[in-house]
Amino acid sequence: MKLDRIQIDPERMNGQPCIRDLRLTVRRVLxxxxxxxxxxxxxxxxxxxxxxxxxxxxxxxxxSIDDRVIELHPYAVAA
Structure with a gap:
């Protein structure tokens, strides 16, 4: 996967992933x-x-999202 437009620089925007040389974070674009x-x-x-x-x-x-399966168990019904 080529992500050559995403830049992470600790000196810019508090190290958040940004778009190219713009002051737009990935979060802001989303x-x-x-x-x-x-x-x-x-x-x-x-x-x-x-x-x-x-x-x-x-x-x-x-x-960046963890793609894992989480099994959900139904709540135990009190008798």
Whole structure:
């Protein structure tokens, strides 16, 4: 998986993963995708943000979530 647009620098944005040389964190991009369901409106507000930036932000977030199965047991019913 190629994530060449995601940068982590302890000297920038408190070490949070950012998009290229922009002052936009991956977290902020994910928020923006949720807030602007219309990509054209998102691009009007943030013209520096490219489709590949958004794609890689989503990939980065997905890869950082632990994908494990947790078995849920029903509550014991008191008799």
């Amino acid at each position: 928020e923006l995708v949720a807030l602007y369901p219309d990509r054209n409106e998102l691009k009007q507000e943030y013209p520096e943000l490219e489709d590949e930036d958004i794609r890689q932000s989503l990939l980065y977030a997905a890869s």
